[in-house]
Amino acid sequence: MNASTRDTRARAAHAVPAPAIPAPAATRPSPMAPLPYVVTSVHRDTYDTVTLVLEPEDAALPSWEPGQFTMMYAFGVGEIPVSVSGDPYRQDRLVHTVRDVGAVSHAIASARAGDVLGVRGPFGHGWLSDGWPQHDVVVVAGGLGLAPLRPVVYGLVAHRAKFGRVTLVVGARTPADLVYTREYEAWRSCGLDVRVTVDRATPDQDGRPWTGQVGLVTAPLARVALDPERTTAFVCGPEVMMRAAAEALADRGVSDQQILLSLERSMKCGIGVCGHCQLGPDLICRDGPCVTYRHAAPLLAVKEL
Ligand SMILES: Cc1cc2nc3c(=O)[nH]c(=O)nc-3n(C[C@H](O)[C@H](O)[C@H](O)COP(=O)(O)OP(=O)(O)OC[C@H]3O[C@@H](n4cnc5c(N)ncnc54)[C@H](O)[C@@H]3O)c2cc1C
Known part of the structure; x- marks a missing residue:
């Protein structure tokens, strides 16, 4: 068996099944017609x-x-x-x-x-333009940044055995701002290492005192055991948090091509026509929202761009 056959077989063994796609609508709707x-x-x-x-x-x-x-x-x-x-x-x-x-x-x-x-x-471009990661995965979510990441988490849970270490670091301003809290235990029981932190330890949504971690997501992220050459990271949240998390991951040796971020700008058309969501040379609706840190770093470095 030559190397290329081996590679093909290894990839096939690892492949995460694509979502079942329902029968297409009879005619594709106009992208501008809700x-x-x-x-x-x-x-x-x-x-x-x-x-x-x-x-x-x-x-x-x-x-x-x-x-x-x-x-x-x-x-x-x-x-x-x-x-x-x-x-x-x-x-x-x-x-x-x-x-x-x-x-x-x-x-x-x-x-x-x-x-x-x-x-x-x-x-827009989703998280998985290059397919599902092959090895270890770190997901870093700040506040509502967990919303666009939750489909990735569901895929990681559904095919847990296909991945190595899978860590989810979730941060929010306060415990009352955490979303999907009732799912964290289920994700843990499926083998995800879920770490949660808040900026301020006010009571949670049910009025209970917070007994968990306090601090920015970069603190638990710094404690995650990483093999940088085998790690893909998905990061979404406020821009300042994404910049800090991506820098921390890059400093630990994760390739800027393996760190993925989701950018956010005010949008109107959603299809790259109106120019409302321009960020540097990109239209975020068309060229994003999910991009590599290599692509995003120069854009994020310019404040108020
Ligand atoms: C690709 C993408 C995905 C998004 N996904 C979600 C999501 O899953 N859930 C969700 O709740 N929101 C999401 N948003 C943000 C959401 O689109 C904005 O909150 C919304 O446009 C606000 O409109 P509004 O008329 O309610 O408020 P506005 O009156 O337009 O604004 C209210 C406040 O929100 C700020 N704001 C407005 N638009 C944005 C924006 N795009 N980004 C940051 N701040 C903004 C304004 O500066 C203002 O302070 C997403 C945005 C993008 C670009």
Whole structure:
């Protein structure tokens, strides 16, 4: 057996199955025309954040990949980009976690079961342009940054045996800002090393005192055992946190090609036409949101770009 056959066989043995893709809609919808989706359930994650499950009223959007986003439209109010945060192996529905920060996100976060929202997409480059990682994985999430990372976490959990060490470092301003807290134990029981830290130890969502770690995500990240040559890192959160986490990982020898970040800019069209989300030479809706740290580092180095 020559080296190339061995490589092919090794890759096949490692391959993580692609999500089941439902039958395509009869005609691909125009990327600018929102399709009506019915809200089938609403879960309140925190005081300002909810997770909506949506199902197509009629035609469905094409299947999505972890790290992609849709443009969600609250009729008569406006449209915003929101990451898909559900299970990539459940393509029959869309799951979106939305923080109420302004007019449109407020309208979407106020939706109830039975309401109809418009959705376009999916758009952008996801986390897995180069496929699933082959060895160890570190996922670093700050605040709502865990939303676009959760589909990756679901894939890691579903195919745990295919990966080496898998660590998830989650940070938030306070315990009441942590999302998906009820899933952390399930992820641990599937073999993920889940470490949680908060900036301030105020009571959690149920009013209980915080007994966990206090400090920035870079503190638990510094304690994660790493084999830099075998590690892929996924990082999402506020820009300052992504910069610090990516620098810390790079300092420990993880290649800047193996550190992936998701960039965020205000968007309008979602398809690289309007120029609203320009960041340096990139349009984030088209060239991102997920990019390597090698690509992002010069952009993140310029404040207010
Ligand atoms: C690719 C991508 C994925 C996103 N995924 C999610 C997600 O999964 N869940 C979620 O809740 N939000 C997500 N966002 C952010 C979301 O789009 C904004 O919160 C939303 O556009 C705010 O619109 P608004 O009308 O509610 O508030 P506005 O009235 O527009 O703004 C309210 C406040 O939020 C700030 N703001 C507005 N837009 C952004 C933005 N894009 N980034 C940072 N701050 C902003 C404004 O400066 C202002 O302080 C994502 C953004 C992008 C670009």
